[in-house]
Amino acid sequence: MENIVEIRGLTKRYNRTEALKNIDLDVEMGKVVGILGPNGSGKTTLIKLLTGLLHPNSGEIKIDGHSPGVHTKSVISYLPDRNALYSWMTVKDALGMYKDFYEDFDEKKSEDLLQFMKLDKDMKVSNMSKGMKEKLNLALVLSRKAKIYILDEPIAGVDPVARDQILDAIIENYAEDSAMIITTHLVRDMENIFDKVVFLGDGEIMLSGDAEDLREEKNMQIDELYKEIFG
Amino acid sequence: MNFDSGLPIYMQIVEIIKSRIVTGILESGEKLPSVRDLATELKVNPNTIQRSYAELERQNIVFTQRGMGTFVTEDISILEGLKDAMAREKVLSFMEDMERLGYTKDEIPDIIRKIALEGK
Numbered sequence: 001m002e003n004i005v006e007i008r009g010l011t012k013r014y015n016r017t018e019a020l021k022n023i024d025l026d027v028e029m030g031k032v033v034g035i036l037g038p039n040g041s042g043k044t045t046l047i048k049l050l051t052g053l054l055h056p057n058s059g060e061i062k063i064d065g066h067s068p069g070v071h072t073k074s075v076i077s078y079l080p081d082r083n084a085l086y087s088w089m090t091v092k093d094a095l096g097m098y099k100d101f102y103e104d105f106d107e108k109k110s111e112d113l114l115q116f117m118k119l120d121k122d123m124k125v126s127n128m129s130k131g132m133k134e135k136l137n138l139a140l141v142l143s144r145k146a147k148i149y150i151l152d153e154p155i156a157g158v159d160p161v162a163r164d165q166i167l168d169a170i171i172e173n174y175a176e177d178s179a180m181i182i183t184t185h186l187v188r189d190m191e192n193i194f195d196k197v198v199f200l201g202d203g204e205i206m207l208s209g210d211a212e213d214l215r216e217e218k219n220m221q222i223d224e225l226y227k228e229i230f231g
Numbered sequence: 232m233n234f235d236s237g238l239p240i241y242m243q244i245v246e247i248i249k250s251r252i253v254t255g256i257l258e259s260g261e262k263l264p265s266v267r268d269l270a271t272e273l274k275v276n277p278n279t280i281q282r283s284y285a286e287l288e289r290q291n292i293v294f295t296q297r298g299m300g301t302f303v304t305e306d307i308s309i310l311e312g313l314k315d316a317m318a319r320e321k322v323l324s325f326m327e328d329m330e331r332l333g334y335t336k337d338e339i340p341d342i343i344r345k346i347a348l349e350g351k
Binding site for chain 2: 030031032167168171172174194195211212215216218220221
């Protein structure tokens with residue numbers, strides 16, 4: 001299968017702290033990859049390098065054959081780890097903004113997703129709970145017809161009902177002609193949707209592989225393996 | 232849904248579907264849920280369901296008709312064999328538990344009979 005993302009020898013330093021050390025990582029088309037690690041392990045730094053928000057000190061990132069830049073931004077749909085919408089906006093305003101910004105925005109899909117998430121178009125972002133904001137942001141991100149969806153901590157801090165809706169939306173919108181990269185430390189809730197998992201600790205890949213192969217080889221679920229590695 | 236054993240998830244889903252077939256929730260010749268529907272129901276990656284269906288097909292328990300979906304086999308001998316295999320597995324694991332309690336293989340049928348009669 002074709003790699004949509006290839007990372008080689010990626011290193012990122014903040015002053016003298018190494019946030020990522022010599023990372024190699026491939027993401028195949030049609031797969032869902034979980035980047036797992038505790039807070040401060042380098043997950044968000046990795047995402048910011050992929051999305052072109054940060055530049056590496058050394059190493060190489062190829063996305064759809066290109067270095068992070070104008071082209072890669074057009075093929076990546078990114079859910080940041082915090083609300084990216086202005087508080088004065090209504091759901092309708094947010095939809096309008098996405099439609100203006102992204103050529104690949106699918107209005108029909110966004111209508112379906114908003115309905116699925118039970119979000120009313122006249123609702124204001126400032127009146128929303130954490131879970132509702134997360135659902136709105138995710139609905140917008142999944143409404144783009146992107147090649148890569150990057151979701152940074154999509155279920156952190158949301159209630160169980162919203163969490164289930166978010167997981168369902170991710171599963172239902174998974175497509176073979178795209179790839180998903182999802183970071184999380186809530187491994188038990190999310191492990192069943194990953195094809196491949198990458199354990200990131202202190203900026204290094206401690207272990208990575210096909211999730212099912214790892215379960216078979218280690219004779220445990222990914223959540224238990226996570227606890228063994230980081231516990 | 233949480234999968235707790237050390238088995239890969241696709242294997243655990245194979246077992247779930249086999250038990251649905253043996254208990255009659257899925258009948259001979261019936262269409263299995265679509266990959267996406269079952270993925271949503273069990274909250275797992277559709278690729279995992281795909282792998283479970285491929286494994287069931289390899290074991291001749293289901294068959295795929297191009298463009299139509301995946302169906303439970305109509306071959307009764309395979310379904311009987313599946314039922315026997317599941318019964319065998321349950322009995323073996325039960326016997327293991329009983330032996331751990333100190334019963335010998337010869338004593339096990341007696342105690343089953345005794346308890347079954349109590350209920351009459």
